[in-house]
Each structure stands twice: as C-alpha cells, then as structure tokens.
Amino acid sequence: MLFDEQEKGIVTKFHQLSDSAQKLYVRLFQRKFGWIKRHKLEYEEIAADLEPVVGELEQAGFLQTESELRELPEVLDLLSAPELRTLAKTFHLGHPGGQKQPLAEALLRLARQPSVFAWGRNPPGVGAVILKRAKDLAGPSLRVCRGPRAVFSRALLLFSLTDSPEEEDAACGGQGQLSTVLLVNLGRVAFPRYTVRRHARVFQDRDDLLRYAAAAHTLSDISAAMAAGNWKEAHALCQGARRDWKELKHHPSLRRHEDLPLFLRCFTVGWVYTRILSRAVEILQRLHLYEEAVQELEELLSQKVYCPDSRGRWWDRLALNLHQHLKRLEPAIKCIAEGLADPEVRTGHRLSLYQRAVRLRASPSCRRYRHLLQQLPEVTVQDVKHVTAVRLMAVLSPSQVTITGRLCPQLGMGKSVFVMEAGGPAAPATALCSVEELALDHYRRSGFDQGIHGEGSTFITLFGLLLWDIIFMDGIADAFRNAYQAFPLDLCTDSFFASRRPAIEARLQLIHAAPAERLRDWVAATWQAQEGRAASVVSWDRFTSLQQAQDLVSCLGGPVLSGVCRRLAQDFRHCRGGLPDLVVWGSQDHRFKLVEVKGPNDRLSHKQMVWLDELQRLGADVEVCHVTAVGAKSKGLN
Structure with missing residues (x-):
C-alpha cells in the first residue's frame, strides 16, 4: 500500500535483470549519488568487461550515461584537479598549482558571461563551450537514475525504521542495512534472539511515507552542512524546512501520529521536522541570532507531541539565552520555573536549571525577583565532606585526589596528552597517555591492580x-x-x-x-x-x-x-x-x-x-x- 504500481514495476524489472546487472547496480547504489567515470569502475568479481552490464542497466532504465550529463557544475565535479587545471588553462584561468574548488568556481563564473563570438545565427555561449570541453576531458561516465534510486531508498528507509531518523544511513535510505544483511547472511554478525511483533501501522498511506522520506533527507543535508561548518547553508536549509513544516503541521494525517507509542512516533514526519527545528536553534546560536533562537525554542516547547526527550535541553538553552545573551531576567526566571515543573526535564538538565536559579538568586540585579526564585522546588545533590577549596567538587564528591603529570606539547583543541613513566628501574621508559590512563596508573600504584x-x-x-x-x-x-x-x-x-x-x-x-x-x-x-x-x-x-x-x-x-x-x-x-x-x-x-x-x-x-x-x-x-x-x-x- 505504500508503493504505487509504477514503483512496484521498478522492483519487478530489477528482479528480471541478470545477476551481474543486479550486482553492479547494488554496488553503484551504495556509492555516493553522482556521476562516475566509467574507467574507474572495476568489479572483477562481477565481470572482466562491464560494458555489456552497463548497457543492460541503461536499457532497463536504471542508469544514465554521459549523453544525459548536461549540467556544468556536475561535469566540473567529475573532473580531477589536473583535468580542471588543463581546462582552466584553455580559457586562461588559474595557474598550474590551482586548487580544484577555486578553479571550478572561476569556470562557472566565466560560463555565466555572454559570448564574445558574434558571428552566426545562434552563436554558442561560453558555458556551452566549457561544457563540451569538460565532457571531452571527463570521457564516458554514468550515474544511477534518480527515479529507481528513490524507490529503493524509500524501501530501505522503511526497512530501517529501527535506526534513528538522525542516523545518516537511515536518513539517506538505509544503505547501511544492505551491509548488515550481507554480514548476517555470511555468518559474521548475529543479533540477539527475539520475536518480531509488528502491531501498529506507522505510515497511513504512500503520501505519509513520501513526506517522511523527504523530511529525513532534509535532516541529513542539514546535519552534513553543520558537520562541515557551513552554518549559512544549514540556516538556509532550516528556513526552507520551517516553511514546509508550517504548511504541513495541520495536515489531518498528523493527528493519527499522536496515537502511536512514543518509540514509533519518532518515525513520523512531525518528529523529523521537530528535530530539524531543534538543529535550527544550534545554528541560530552559532550565528549569534539569539532573538530568533529564543522564538524557535518557545515554538518547540509549545507542543508536547514530538521529541519530549529533548525538552530538558530546550528549557536549559532557553534559560541560558534569556539570562546571559538577552539579559531578560524575569522571563529567564519564569522559564526556569516552567522547566522545573515539566516532568520531561530529567537528571542533568533539571540540576542545571536549578543551579542557574541559585546564581540568579545571588545576583544583586535579581533582588526584585527573589520572591519568584524562593518558590522554585529545590534540586540538590548530596552534600559531603569538603576536602579542598574547590567548592563545586567538594560538594559533589566524597573525596578529591590531585595527581600530577607532564603535559605533552600539542597543537589545537584536542584532549590533553601526558608523558607517563613506564618500565622498571632496570629499563626505565616513557609513554604517551591520556589523562584517564595516567589516573589508572596512579590507582595501580595505590593498590588497585x-x-x-x-x-x-x-x-x-x-x-x-x-x-x-x-x-x-x-x-x-x-x-x-x-x-x-x-x-x-x-x-x-x-x-x-x-x-x-x-x-x-x-x-x-x-x-x-x-x-x-x-x-x-x-x-x-x-x-x-x-x-x-x-x-x-x-x-x-x-x-x-x-x-x-x-x-x-x-x-x-x-x-x-x-x-x-x-x-x-x-x-x-x-x-x-x-x-x-x-x-x-x-x-x-x-x-x-x-x-x-x-x-x-x-x-x-x-x-x-x-x-x-x-x-x-x-x-x-x-x-x-x-x-x-x-x-x-x-x-x-x-
């Protein structure tokens, strides 16, 4: 019911392919989506000559060839750095040591300029000339067709509902599940024994699955942009997702999602968009847009259907933004009170909110709001013997130990690396170790073997x-x-x-x-x-x-x-x-x-x-x- 007749036909057509064609398609499907040079395809276990196999897949509508490669950015991405330098040199751009990305950008700028050739009824544009020469340099290439790939990705996404929607494999169609199945079939991986019992229907119809798949891919794109530090690109993607969610959030099908148990509700489109908007808060803070971040957090906290496990983090972050960044003390105190009254706020977030209230209570600028702070429920940890002057540690630990180690020279912001004395008196030596390994050595010397x-x-x-x-x-x-x-x-x-x-x-x-x-x-x-x-x-x-x-x-x-x-x-x-x-x-x-x-x-x-x-x-x-x-x-x- 989640796939139409055309999509089922694609699956049927795949089963009708030869074994070699199926094997090649699966390998291409698992690669990053994009054009591939044919000469780089080497799968000896499938066939010494892959041309007939490629032809079969093309004839069946599963592969595109270079005749359909018409977008200049895609061709430039296909070229290697030396090939790009050769192409740029043809148009008097760049220099022999030029990097790939700047050269590609320079060629794209040139392609957008009007042609300098005036003769002929339909003079070729500069972009067309660059495209032709780039394709000549790239040579024969291929790419899996979007349509069939989307069908298989959706099927794998449906199969992979046991993964978090934030996992890259799950969001991109569950390609990692193919490797898992293979390893199980080879006997290299075994899962626990249990009984599969599917009771609830997660997706009501095909459109419901399509909306979920689209949202999951958007989340994956945003996560990739954030991981690469492209905060403006991530912000733009979130803005688009916010508009999509605004149009969708009152759709009748979403009401049925509330009836799902919480652990299945995370596989609904509303849950994924809520995750996206939660990521948007981090992006806005990175861009120092704290006013917008507060509005986003208030919107997230106004609903209780999706992502209740994140409410503690949202309240904590909202209190921080109101208190430290926007200096709105009374709203910050009210935020803390609401957060502490929220049953979904647990463990560390609950303690964090209360400790912020304690700091506010001690602040002279909050004197007029102390009556509000006195009404908050107390959240404390067990007081213990104070053995050092470091108050935070002394309150929370029964004893404190300080050991010393020689810090190794290092660059960047990574974890500290220490030099530890190793070996015995007859053969002294030194070893590089982490702070935890240094501590383990200390306790080993103290009788904990x-x-x-x-x-x-x-x-x-x-x-x-x-x-x-x-x-x-x-x-x-x-x-x-x-x-x-x-x-x-x-x-x-x-x-x-x-x-x-x-x-x-x-x-x-x-x-x-x-x-x-x-x-x-x-x-x-x-x-x-x-x-x-x-x-x-x-x-x-x-x-x-x-x-x-x-x-x-x-x-x-x-x-x-x-x-x-x-x-x-x-x-x-x-x-x-x-x-x-x-x-x-x-x-x-x-x-x-x-x-x-x-x-x-x-x-x-x-x-x-x-x-x-x-x-x-x-x-x-x-x-x-x-x-x-x-x-x-x-x-x-x-």
Whole structure:
C-alpha cells in the first residue's frame, strides 16, 4: 500500500535483470549519488568487461550515461584537479598549482558571461563551450537514475525504521542495512534472539511515507552542512524546512501520529521536522541570532507531541539565552520555573536549571525577583565532606585526589596528552597517555591492580548482562519490528520500564540480595549463551575476559548493581551518559572505587554530578581525580 504500481514495476524489472546487472547496480547504489567515470569502475568479481552490464542497466532504465550529463557544475565535479587545471588553462584561468574548488568556481563564473563570438545565427555561449570541453576531458561516465534510486531508498528507509531518523544511513535510505544483511547472511554478525511483533501501522498511506522520506533527507543535508561548518547553508536549509513544516503541521494525517507509542512516533514526519527545528536553534546560536533562537525554542516547547526527550535541553538553552545573551531576567526566571515543573526535564538538565536559579538568586540585579526564585522546588545533590577549596567538587564528591603529570606539547583543541613513566628501574621508559590512563596508573600504584576506562559502557554492559532476557523479552508489541535490531525500540523511552515493570522489579530485588557467587553465575550464564551477539547494551570487548567481568560484579555487590540497573531501566535515554570514567578494584581485598577523571581546565557536567551523587547514595566509594599539568608555563609547551 505504500508503493504505487509504477514503483512496484521498478522492483519487478530489477528482479528480471541478470545477476551481474543486479550486482553492479547494488554496488553503484551504495556509492555516493553522482556521476562516475566509467574507467574507474572495476568489479572483477562481477565481470572482466562491464560494458555489456552497463548497457543492460541503461536499457532497463536504471542508469544514465554521459549523453544525459548536461549540467556544468556536475561535469566540473567529475573532473580531477589536473583535468580542471588543463581546462582552466584553455580559457586562461588559474595557474598550474590551482586548487580544484577555486578553479571550478572561476569556470562557472566565466560560463555565466555572454559570448564574445558574434558571428552566426545562434552563436554558442561560453558555458556551452566549457561544457563540451569538460565532457571531452571527463570521457564516458554514468550515474544511477534518480527515479529507481528513490524507490529503493524509500524501501530501505522503511526497512530501517529501527535506526534513528538522525542516523545518516537511515536518513539517506538505509544503505547501511544492505551491509548488515550481507554480514548476517555470511555468518559474521548475529543479533540477539527475539520475536518480531509488528502491531501498529506507522505510515497511513504512500503520501505519509513520501513526506517522511523527504523530511529525513532534509535532516541529513542539514546535519552534513553543520558537520562541515557551513552554518549559512544549514540556516538556509532550516528556513526552507520551517516553511514546509508550517504548511504541513495541520495536515489531518498528523493527528493519527499522536496515537502511536512514543518509540514509533519518532518515525513520523512531525518528529523529523521537530528535530530539524531543534538543529535550527544550534545554528541560530552559532550565528549569534539569539532573538530568533529564543522564538524557535518557545515554538518547540509549545507542543508536547514530538521529541519530549529533548525538552530538558530546550528549557536549559532557553534559560541560558534569556539570562546571559538577552539579559531578560524575569522571563529567564519564569522559564526556569516552567522547566522545573515539566516532568520531561530529567537528571542533568533539571540540576542545571536549578543551579542557574541559585546564581540568579545571588545576583544583586535579581533582588526584585527573589520572591519568584524562593518558590522554585529545590534540586540538590548530596552534600559531603569538603576536602579542598574547590567548592563545586567538594560538594559533589566524597573525596578529591590531585595527581600530577607532564603535559605533552600539542597543537589545537584536542584532549590533553601526558608523558607517563613506564618500565622498571632496570629499563626505565616513557609513554604517551591520556589523562584517564595516567589516573589508572596512579590507582595501580595505590593498590588497585585492576582497572577499566570505559565510562558508561562498563556499567551499561553489566546492565545488559544482568537483564539480557528482560531487555529482549517477548510480548512487547512493536519493540522488535525486524530481525536486525541491536536493542528494543522502546529502550530509550519510559515505556521500556512500564511495559516490563514486574519482571524488572523482581530481577532488581534478586540482584540487590544476591551474594557474590550468584552474581558471578548470572554474568557467566549470559556471557556464555550470548557472547558476540550485536547488542547495543553489551560491549563484549569492554572486559578482557569473562573472569574480569565476574570479578568486577563481585566487588561492586548487589546494592550498587541493582541501583545502577534501576536508573538505566527507568530512564536509559538520560542516564546512559555521565557515569564515572574509571572503575578500579583490588583483586585480593575486593576494594573498589568509581572515579571521574578531570584533566586541566576540565570540570564536571551536570549529568556527572547527578551520577556521582546517586552512586554515593548507593554506597559506592566515589571520587573525582584531578590531573594537573607540570613542567609547562601554560597548556602547551614552547
């Protein structure tokens, strides 16, 4: 029902192609869309001579050849830098060392000028001359036809609804899924075992799917422009998307999307456009257009149907813009109050809003608004012993350790690299390492002979090992919609815990009360039955062996493990980040520490503050380890 007869005919025609033609088309389809020089095509496994195969695809309407290449920018993009220099030299442009992009721009400018040749009834324009010579230089070329490619992209997009609409492969048509299927068929990848149960209809009709596909491609284009730092181009794309969404947002079909469970609603056109407008906020801020950014945020927050998991970030950003950039104190305070009253504002964003209110309360300029600030609900983390003068750290950690290391000379804004002494007295040596590796070495010298730098993946892997059967349990409609999922679709929503509450509560009680041997057996049972399966909740290479994972759960104990698993099960979306960098323990005495490591000029995020407080409440030995640089006057060495 989501494809018309013409589109179904394209699929039928593809099945009628020879094996060689199908194989070549799939390889061309997976490449970046654009023209390709024929002489660069080499697929010996398909055929030594690809010309007959190309001819078959062209005859069937799946490929275009150079006879249809008529746009000068596309031809210039096809040429190599030396070929462009040769072409530019013909028209007395550029110089031998000219770069590709400036030369192409110069040729395009020249092509837009009127012809200097006056003879003849229809004199050729400069652009036509440049086009002909560029095509002669490029030689035979080909490109997959847009129409059939769009059909297959849409089919793969539909197949790939288990991916986030922000993922490049999903937004561009799910080409990555082809590789996944191949790897599964070759036996190189295995997914967890579960039962596929499709219950809800995500797309109501073909037009609904077309609108979603168009929005997903726009999101992909905007993400690409942002990644390349092309903020003005990204801004223009967002403006176009905003106009499209304004026309579409009251379409009758969108009302049916509200009836979908939240974890399927993310595959609707409204969700994708909301993601686009959220990206627009970042773009506007990059361009210092804070007034427009505030308007965009207020528009986003005025609805509650799409992207509720982003509301905390939106409120936080709105408060920041109103307070710091626009100096509108009363609206900023009201924004904080509304944000703290929003049940979708969780963990770090909630703490961030409250801490902003505390700073405003202490500001002399906010004296007249203190009655509003006094009415806000208090959001605090557990106060602990102060062991240094750094107030933020002292409030949030039971103890603070400062170790020193020699900072390695470096350029740019990358992470700090330190020089660590390695080897023994007989063979001293030095090694370059990260701030976390330097901290691991410090704890190793302090008696913790085992340690892992895994951040959240260490704890998420333990969560996956201890709750594997519940995470992939049967009976949850639409949580698994195809055979290539590494996680249930509802994992990052509140419905994950709600749909499995009895099973999760029973398991958490067992974990809390379990002795060390029972925990070890639990981890071993899952590891031995599922090792290697592609599950996003388990990183199989996080531990050097099963025994190391068992040793760690023995040290952590049931109360800490059950508490961590509870938070992840209840709000995986917001709690998967912010866990401590290191876990260190002693294999003999079973002491352990959970350590957040901070290098020079680094500080705790709000999510890290919340997790440190929570872990301490669970009885874990938690600390923040500061690594300071010595041997240099500043961050970099001369």
